[in-house]
Amino acid sequence: MSKGKATDVRILNVEIGFEAVSFRAPLKFGGRVVDHTYLINARVDVESRSGNQASGYGSMPVGNVWAWPSPNVEPADGEAAMKAYAEKFAELFASYPEFAHPLEIHFNVGAEFHHQAKKISDRLNLAEPLPQLAQLVSTSPIDAALHDAYGRVHKKNIFHLLSAEYCNEDLSYFLDEQFAGEYLDKYTLREPVAKLPLYHLVGALDPLTDADVTDRPDDDLPMTLGEWIAADGLTHLKIKLSGDNLDWDVDRVLAVEKIATDAQAKRGCAEWFYSCDFNEKCDSAEYVIEFLNRVKSSAAQAYDRIQYIEQPTSRDLEAASAAKMHDVAKLKPVVIDEALVDYEALLKCRELGYSGVALKACKGQTESLFAAAAAQKFDMFLCVQDLTCPGSSFLHSCSLAAHIPGIAAVEGNARQYCPGPNKKWRKRYPAVFDIKDGNIVTDRLNEHGLGFHLPEWVSSIPAGVKDDGADQVATTERIVKKTVRDES
Known part of the structure; x- marks a missing residue:
């Protein structure tokens, strides 16, 4: 690494804790049903070379069912391992000795990711180490808090701090020589x-009509698809599909089309879009092509509304059976999601025919920015997706999406499934959490750090934000893990 900038920071302190969040309605994906999660909440304190200090905050759901869907590790064990991994990296980030830019700190600490994944799994007697996606999700709140603190110590939004003026290395240091002389600005x-x-997510268990409702939560939120469209003026619907039942998948899209057509007609909306998410369950590209052809023959207008296909086959890119998506991409953009864990994976996916990239804040601010740069370099379709992110994790996702050119849309479904943590944040950012005409208003996400103000109640409870009696949110599960630099 080069000599360094006057704007570099070092980490003084990392705090981390876990916050239980229950769901108002179950969410099914990848064959599993989720009805609760934990937020990993992190606070990072930094100091600049000039001696100025600031704190940053990051938050992200554990999301182990999505990040680590292993037949060899029970979900509860995977969840515990991801928490332990986050705790370990609180220590490792706090012990990083150098002044640097957050991109460089994360990149260098990340050299320990795979080693610690094995150590944590061995300590917990698990059958396999944490996969790379679970590693990214577990450390993403710390990465976010570091970027946030860097912006706050310089009293700027972090998207003003990505040029040669602030970064010690250009993108070729992190990616390859195609990016020589280029910076994230x-x-x-x-x-x-x-x-x-x-x-808006249309989950596999979500009711489309009143006839599908078996248990309506005791709140004033919509429940059926028609109710959600009417309430939020939705124009983009993400449809969860099975990937291993072609008849059900086609029928589900046609049923959504019928409900959406009726609801949109009532509000005078003539244009709306779908994305289709098979959660890797398709066994081949041919399945996807047959699905698209059958939708097109049954309802051409529904086919036309499909904006993109989300990674339909296995995330295992090295498998001999890794599906090639070239023919699917001729019909619709096919975006990388679960397989996108680093730049090398993005290059491999391009070889396999993927034509788009799904960014996710849960993979870390640093890795998301690198993926966004590569996707633009290679002229790929771009969108920002969700890990059912409530509260500040959703604000982080929205800020990321709003600062990347060409983003088609941003997913946000915590408001459907676990809205409790949103309540306090909505008071300051109502236009982000209260959807109007199908849009999130993002023009205020230009404040210091990640782009949004940290209220006093975050600063006072940095690693376990409570929600004043909201029944969807429990208090912090455990004591804060605190690591302070030893100056001796």
Whole structure:
């Protein structure tokens, strides 16, 4: 690494804790049903070379069912391992001795990711180490808090701090020589776009009509698809599909099309879109092509509304049976999701025919920015997806989406499944959490750090935010893990 900038920071302290969140309605994906999660909440304190200090905050759901869907590790064990991994990296980030830019700190600490994944799994007697995706999710709150603190110590939004003026290394240091002389300011926006369409999730268990409702929660939120469209003016619907039952998948899209057509007609909306998410369950590209052809023959207008296909086959890119997506991509953009864990994976997916990239804040601010740069370099379709992120984790996701050129839409489904942590944040950012005309208003996400203000109640409870009696949210599960630099 080069000599360093006057703007570099070092980490003084890392705090981490876990916050239980229950769901108002179950969410099914990848063949499993989720009805609760934990937030990993992190606080990072930094110091600049000039001696100024600031704190940053990051939060992200554990999301182990999505990040680690292993037949060899029970979900509860995977969840525990991801928490332990986050705790370990609180220690490792706090012990990083150098002044640097957050991109460089994360990149260098990340050299320990795979080693610690094996050590944690061995300590917990698990059958396999944490996979790379679980590693990224577990450390993403710390990465976010570090970027947030860096912005706050310089009293700027982090998207103003990605140029050669602040970064010690260009992108070729992190990616390859195609990016020589380039910095992330080339691939990001200084100011957020004014608004973005929201992708609303239509889960496999979600009721489309009143006839499908078996248990309506005791709240004032919509429940059926028609109710959600009417309430939020939705224009983008993400449809969860089975991937191993072609008849059900086609029928589900046609049923959504019928409900959406009726609901949109009532509000005078003529244009809306779908994305289709098979959660890797398809066994081949041919399945996807047959699915698209059958949708097109049954309802051409529904086919036309499909904006993209989300990674339909296995995330295992090295398998001999890894499906090639070239023919699917001729019909619709096919985006990388679960397989996108680093730049090398993105290159491999391009070889396999993927034509788009799904960014996710849960993979870390650093890795998301690298993926966004590569996707733009290679002229790929771009969207930002969700890990059912509530509260500040959703604000982080929206800020990321609003500062990347060409984002088609941003997914946000915590408001459907676990809205409790949103309540306090909604008071300051109502236009982000209260959807109007199908859009999230993002023009205010230009404040210091990650882009949004940290209220006093975050600063006072840095690693376990409570929600004042909201029944969807329990208090912090355990004591805060605190690591302070030993100056001796």
